[in-house]
Amino acid sequence: MNQEKITINDIARLAGVSKRTVSRVINQSPKVGEQTKIKVEKIIEQYNYVPDKQARGLASSRSYLLGLVYDNPDALYIDDIQRGILEFCSQKGYELVVHPCRYKSPDLNNNVVNFVRRSKLDGIVLLPPASEVDSLADVLDQNSIPYVRLVSGFSEASENFVMSNDRHAAAEMAKYITSLNHQKIAMITGPLNYRSSRERFEGFSNTMQEMGQPLAADLVVEGTNQYESGIEQGRHLLTLENRPTAIFANNDEMASGVIKAAHDLGIKIPDELSVCGFDDNLLASRIIPALTTIKRPVREMAKFAANKLIAKIEGGNPQAISQNCVVHPEIVIRESAGSANKV
Amino acid sequence: MNQEKITINDIARLAGVSKRTVSRVINQSPKVGEQTKIKVEKIIEQYNYVPDKQARGLASSRSYLLGLVYDNPDALYIDDIQRGILEFCSQKGYELVVHPCRYKSPDLNNNVVNFVRRSKLDGIVLLPPASEVDSLADVLDQNSIPYVRLVSGFSEASENFVMSNDRHAAAEMAKYITSLNHQKIAMITGPLNYRSSRERFEGFSNTMQEMGQPLAADLVVEGTNQYESGIEQGRHLLTLENRPTAIFANNDEMASGVIKAAHDLGIKIPDELSVCGFDDNLLASRIIPALTTIKRPVREMAKFAANKLIAKIEGGNPQAISQNCVVHPEIVIRESAGSANKV
DNA sequence: TTAAGCTGTGTTAGCGTTAGCAACTAACAA
DNA sequence: TTGTTAGTTGCTAACGCTAACACAGCTTAA
Numbered sequence: 001m002n003q004e005k006i007t008i009n010d011i012a013r014l015a016g017v018s019k020r021t022v023s024r025v026i027n028q029s030p031k032v033g034e035q036t037k038i039k040v041e042k043i044i045e046q047y048n049y050v051p052d053k054q055a056r057g058l059a060s061s062r063s064y065l066l067g068l069v070y071d072n073p074d075a076l077y078i079d080d081i082q083r084g085i086l087e088f089c090s091q092k093g094y095e096l097v098v099h100p101c102r103y104k105s106p107d108l109n110n111n112v113v114n115f116v117r118r119s120k121l122d123g124i125v126l127l128p129p130a131s132e133v134d135s136l137a138d139v140l141d142q143n144s145i146p147y148v149r150l151v152s153g154f155s156e157a158s159e160n161f162v163m164s165n166d167r168h169a170a171a172e173m174a175k176y177i178t179s180l181n182h183q184k185i186a187m188i189t190g191p192l193n194y195r196s197s198r199e200r201f202e203g204f205s206n207t208m209q210e211m212g213q214p215l216a217a218d219l220v221v222e223g224t225n226q227y228e229s230g231i232e233q234g235r236h237l238l239t240l241e242n243r244p245t246a247i248f249a250n251n252d253e254m255a256s257g258v259i260k261a262a263h264d265l266g267i268k269i270p271d272e273l274s275v276c277g278f279d280d281n282l283l284a285s286r287i288i289p290a291l292t293t294i295k296r297p298v299r300e301m302a303k304f305a306a307n308k309l310i311a312k313i314e315g316g317n318p319q320a321i322s323q324n325c326v327v328h329p330e331i332v333i334r335e336s337a338g339s340a341n342k343v
Numbered sequence: 344m345n346q347e348k349i350t351i352n353d354i355a356r357l358a359g360v361s362k363r364t365v366s367r368v369i370n371q372s373p374k375v376g377e378q379t380k381i382k383v384e385k386i387i388e389q390y391n392y393v394p395d396k397q398a399r400g401l402a403s404s405r406s407y408l409l410g411l412v413y414d415n416p417d418a419l420y421i422d423d424i425q426r427g428i429l430e431f432c433s434q435k436g437y438e439l440v441v442h443p444c445r446y447k448s449p450d451l452n453n454n455v456v457n458f459v460r461r462s463k464l465d466g467i468v469l470l471p472p473a474s475e476v477d478s479l480a481d482v483l484d485q486n487s488i489p490y491v492r493l494v495s496g497f498s499e500a501s502e503n504f505v506m507s508n509d510r511h512a513a514a515e516m517a518k519y520i521t522s523l524n525h526q527k528i529a530m531i532t533g534p535l536n537y538r539s540s541r542e543r544f545e546g547f548s549n550t551m552q553e554m555g556q557p558l559a560a561d562l563v564v565e566g567t568n569q570y571e572s573g574i575e576q577g578r579h580l581l582t583l584e585n586r587p588t589a590i591f592a593n594n595d596e597m598a599s600g601v602i603k604a605a606h607d608l609g610i611k612i613p614d615e616l617s618v619c620g621f622d623d624n625l626l627a628s629r630i631i632p633a634l635t636t637i638k639r640p641v642r643e644m645a646k647f648a649a650n651k652l653i654a655k656i657e658g659g660n661p662q663a664i665s666q667n668c669v670v671h672p673e674i675v676i677r678e679s680a681g682s683a684n685k686v
Numbered sequence: 687t688t689a690a691g692c693t694g695t696g697t698t699a700g701c702g703t704t705a706g707c708a709a710c711t712a713a714c715a716a
Numbered sequence: 717t718t719g720t721t722a723g724t725t726g727c728t729a730a731c732g733c734t735a736a737c738a739c740a741g742c743t744t745a746a
Contacts, residue, residue, distance in 0.1 A: 005732095007731095007732055008732065008733060009732080009733095017695075017696085018695065018697075019696090019732090019734095020695070020696060020697075020698090020734085020735080021694085021695060021696075023733070023734060023735085024694095024695090026733090027734080031694060031695090032694070032695085033693080033694060033695085036694080036695085050457075050460065050461060051732080051733070052401075052463070052731085052732050052733070053461065053463065054400040054401045054406065054463060054731085054732080054733090055401050055701090055731065055732030055733040055734090056732075056733055056734075057397040057701090057733090058395075058397045058398050058401050058700095058701045058702065058703085058731085058732080058733070059700080059701055059732075059733040059734040059735080060701085060733075060734055061701075063397065065440075065462075075418045075419045075422035075423075075625075076418045076419070078418070078422055079418035079421055079422065082441055082443070083443055086441070086442075093461075095440045095461070095462050096440060096441055097408075097438045097439060097440055097441075098425055098429070098439055098440075098441055099429075100425070100429065117393065118393060118396065118436075118438070119396055119407075119408075119438050120396065120397060227628075227629060253629075256629050259631070260629075260631060263631050282418075282625060282626065283625065283626065283629050285570075286570060286596075286599050286603075286626050286629075286630065287629065287630060287631070288602070288603060288606050288630070288631065348702095350701095350702055351703065352702080360725075360726085361725065361726045361727075362702090362703085362704095362726090362727095363704085363705080363725070363726055363727075363728090364724085364725060364726075366703070366704060366705080367724095367725085369703095370704085374723070374724065374725085375724075375725085376723080376724060376725085379724080379725080394703070395701085395702050395703070396703095397701085397703085398701070398702030398703040398704090398731090399702075399703050399704075400703085400731090401701085401702080401703065401704090401730095401731045401732065402702075402703040402704040402705080402730075402731055403703075403704055
């Protein structure tokens with residue numbers, strides 16, 4: 001367990017080759033004789049040798065460190081992403097350095113660039129909403145820092161993106177709610193300067209329209225994605241003269257707020273009101289009644305991101321770099337939505 | 344923004360001193376003339392020079408990287424801890440590398456040691472329950488890897504610990520519930536092989552006894568800390584012939600389960616049953632009725648841990664190293680617990 | 687036969703720091 | 717004056733690795 005530190009020189013000596021050759025083996029250079037390679041690998045294995053990351057980095061100006069930049073209140077999402085990235089990158093020899101930030105800060109770009117500079121990170125993964133800041137991406141490009149952005153959407157040039165087709169999922173939700181025979185359907189959107197909010201809103205709204213049931217203007221309100229906002233907008237909608245029988249909220253936090261508001265007003269869910277959310281976070285399954293919502297394949301997104309980022313860093317595998325990574329969230333049916341006929 | 348990389352040599356040349364002197368200034372060596380120091384600092388400032396971490400690390404066998412090792416399902420807790428540590432350590436020039444693990448794995452010790460070795464981490468923070476594994480701590484000691492353990496407790500030698508006095512908090516909870524005039528009080532403990540579970544249980548149980556209302560043996564059951572376990576044990580307790588009027592669960596997840604069970608059985612909370620949890624995680628405030636629970640000052644713990652770890656790494660500040668860091672969780676009163684008189 | 691091309695391998699100069707050792711300076715005592 | 721000392725400062729060898737370059741040995745084409 002507590003072996004002395006053994007270096008590339010030791011391996012070279014032990015294997016009877018030069019350290020250049022050992023280096024070649026480590027870095028999987030093709031120009032090594034088959035037997036030499038096997039011999040060296042055997043010694044490496046035997047002595048449990050692991051190349052020193054710092055020395056490697058100093059010489060090759062690489063750090064084998066990836067950064068995760070985020071400003072997202074949903075800790076569960078973050079945690080899932082972290083695990084997803086790590087699953088992939090640790091087996092490739094990379095580690096993950098975390099960096100929460102304030103995405104609204106005017107200093108964001110500098111902050112992130114300095115973060116990368118400070119530890120010579122090889123690349124970073126950007127989570128929403130920080131991933132939606134184009135100026136950040138520009139600055140990263142200018143500094144030739146490899147990065148991948150996780151965003152809601154499905155159409156852009158895919159090189160630096162991993163996308164979640166929230167629009168499609170929201171459309172599915174529109175169909176689902178309609179299939180429950182609801183007539184008066186409301187939506188609480190997220191802040192419409194967020195891409196994800198727009199995608200979800202448009203997916204939902206357009207589909208309702210296509211199905212011949214366009215959303216009434218007074219039944220679409222904008223929230224902040226926070227619980228309190230859900231309560232507030234929920235209360236507003238539910239005290240309308242002709243209140244909706246179904247409310248689709250931009251995320252689970254706000255959906256919980258709606259449920260709270262309904263509860264306070266004595267409105268029964270799902271008998272008198274159906275509520276649906278988006279995210280499938282911890283709350284969704286714990287709340288009573290359990291929330292019908294939409295689940296994103298977060299782990300999968302994280303793996304896509306890690307794969308793409310490492311491909312960019314290591315230069316090889318051009319198809320992994322340009323691969324179009326779009327992921328499809330799906331409806332999770334629980335108890336908070338029911339047929340409108342019961343009313 | 345996109346300046347050429349500038350090194351210690353440039354600074355030395357610009358300042359008209361040797362790089363040895365610049366190095367002294369950077370590392371705050373006392374043996375530098377006051378004017379020289381000022382001169383060099385000015386140049387450093389002017390050129391926005393930041394020493395290269397890898398080169399530094401190679402030369403001094405330091406990495407300026409801290410590790411966070413955890414196997415905790417509570418993502419909110421993790422997130423809070425991460426932010427707390429970062430707040431402190433980034434201003435000291437350290438970054439945080441995350442490492443989820445399986446604390447039950449027989450390979451845990453090796454896994455963690457290799458994690459540290461791989462990136463030459465300067466030290467690690469251990470979160471419960473991994474922090475409770477003594478053999479891990481031993482191995483870390485053997486490999487002289489600096490570490491700090493976050494645990495529930497308050498009495499041990501404090502050098503490697505940051506402690507949360509869960510026992511005291513649970514005692515407070517006992518007093519609070521008793522003050523509500525409950526007679527039949529139950530507790531769902533966590534797995535009793537966890538230190539935190541024992542602390543909470545003993546704090547609660549002992550205090551009840553001291554107040555002349557010892558817990559009935561059949562009203563103490565052991566859960567797994569998971570939601571499903573809360574449902575199961577909650578159902579069990581609530582279908583007892585002489586069911587309790589108050590249930591204290593080892594954590595919020597299980598408390599939510601109890602609420603679910605009560606709901607399914609048509610038992611009104613808090614009128615017919617009071618439920619209390621521990622953690623104050625996201626659920627606690629979102630659930631209906633909102634959960635009366637206990638909140639740990641997580642950020643504070645994280646800062647203590649970072650401070651202690653860095654003090655250990657840098658060798659200085661012996662009082663920070665030996666400082667007894669005990670933190671006191673506090674009751675958060677919400678809606679899930681009420682007076683027993685109403686029944 | 688010879689030149690040219692490939693392969694596989696070794697030699698070695700960095701990469702940007704730290705830190706051991708030596709050396710310089712000024713001041714002060716002898 | 718000379719020696720001693722304390723306070724500063726410089727020189728330079730690591731740290732462990734990568735990669736440019738060189739070169740030997742062998743194949744292939746002319």
